Amino acid sequence: MEKKQIVIVTGLSGSGKTTALNLLEDLGYYTIDNLPCEVGETFLNTSIDKIALGMDIRSFKLVDEFVEFLKKLRQHSDIDSSIIFLEASKEVILNRYNLTRRKHPLKANTLLKSIIKEIELMGIIKEMSTGVIDTSDNKPKELVGKLKTLLKLDADIKDxxxxxxxxxxxxxxxxxxxxxxxxxxxxxxxxxxxxxxxxxxxxxxxxxxxxxxxxxxxxxxxxxxxxxxxxxxxxxxxxxxxxxxxxxxxxxxxxxxxxxxxxxxxxxxxxxxxxxxxxxxxxxx
Known part of the structure; x- marks a missing residue:
């Protein structure tokens, strides 16, 4: 029996998590974005064999809560889990937020301070990740190639x-x-x-x-x-x-x-x- 595949897509806000999830959906994954940690364990026992969960700073109240969830995920011997951490330079993220005019999930005096604060908070999760992708200069086509490589996906997946x-x-x-x-x-x-x-x-x-x-x-x-x-x-x-x-x-x-x-x-x-x-x-x- 093949193991269930669960991919956690996480990282910095504005680094391309939604784009990555869309690409994984095209690759056959059942995707859910902005999933709270407290309901994350529900997906460890479903019959769905390929799942991609988008989880970021909005998914938990404390970083320890997210870290504990990731540890539980890796304890399941019947699950092949991966954690993909997306990041981009402060300048790129700042520009993306200015273009979309969306609010950063962390409150601070300035947008730049919010970004710096998130980088610090997410550092421990970055260290736990299977792989890190810097999306500063990535186009979607390049991103899907990096995802395939990190997740060791079958080369027969069609373009x-x-x-x-x-x-x-x-x-x-x-x-x-x-x-x-x-x-x-x-x-x-x-x-x-x-x-x-x-x-x-x-x-x-x-x-x-x-x-x-x-x-x-x-x-x-x-x-x-x-x-x-x-x-x-x-x-x-x-x-x-x-x-x-x-x-x-x-x-x-x-x-x-x-x-x-x-x-x-x-x-x-x-x-x-x-x-x-x-x-x-x-x-x-």
């Missing part, structure tokens, strides 16, 4: 989820697609009597659609463009991309192209690719 969906224009364009490609210009198997009742999932239809030069040229340009675009989307932090492939009825051409595209993109190691055929799901075939 982006790609959903390929075929559809028929006569039933409307899906509302949740990022990119739409219209393949109604391709030769239509609908007008071939022996292919009319079949779909793009049948080899005969797929072979017919792909045998034309115009299809092969279009597909070559399509896959080249997507392999150029997708890494740029990943670089900007995009986690989900939906590609719509449409023809008239969503049964022949769009299904064929969607399946070929799925097969090709699925070969790329850092892509998590899945496919659906809307009109099949709607019983339009």
């Amino acid at each position: 982006i989820n790609i959903h390929i969906q075929s559809f028929g224009f006569k039933y409307g364009i899906p509302i949740d697609v990022d990119l739409v490609f219209d393949v109604r210009f391709l030769p239509n198997p609908y007008y071939i009597e022996e292919l009319k009742a079949k779909t793009g999932l049948d080899k005969e239809v797929s072979d017919y659609v792909m045998e034309f030069e115009v299809t092969r040229e279009f597909y070559s340009k399509l896959i080249t463009m997507l392999k150029f675009l997708i890494p740029l989307y990943i670089k900007e932090g995009k986690k989900h991309l939906t590609i719509g492939i449409g023809c008239s009825g969503g049964k022949h051409r769009s299904v064929t192209i969607a399946q070929v595209l799925y097969d090709d993109l699925n070969k790329v190691k850092n892509f998590n690719v899945y496919i659906s055929h809307r009109e099949k799901e709607r019983n339009k075939w």
